[in-house]
Amino acid sequence: MFACKECQQILEVRDGHNCPTGERQPEISREWQGFIEVLDPEKSALAKEMGIRTPGRYALRVR
Numbered sequence: 293m294f295a296c297k298e299c300q301q302i303l304e305v306r307d308g309h310n311c312p313t314g315e316r317q318p319e320i321s322r323e324w325q326g327f328i329e330v331l332d333p334e335k336s337a338l339a340k341e342m343g344i345r346t347p348g349r350y351a352l353r354v355r
């Protein structure tokens with residue numbers, strides 16, 4: 293499993309990530325810790341704090 297350094301989304305595969313930040317070649321990392329599953333970004337304080345607008349899994353920390 294990988295995580296995008298730009299949007300912190302958890303990715304199953306390294307290639308083909310369509311980054312919502314608009315970054316065309318975001319840095320994809322294997323080094324990440326913890327994740328949250330965001331079902332409804334509007335109702336999650338943490339999602340708001342992290343700037344998440346799309347439901348999905350997000351790494352809490354990406355190195």
Ligand SMILES: [Zn+2]
Nearest residue numbers: 296298299311
């Ligand atoms: Zn991304």
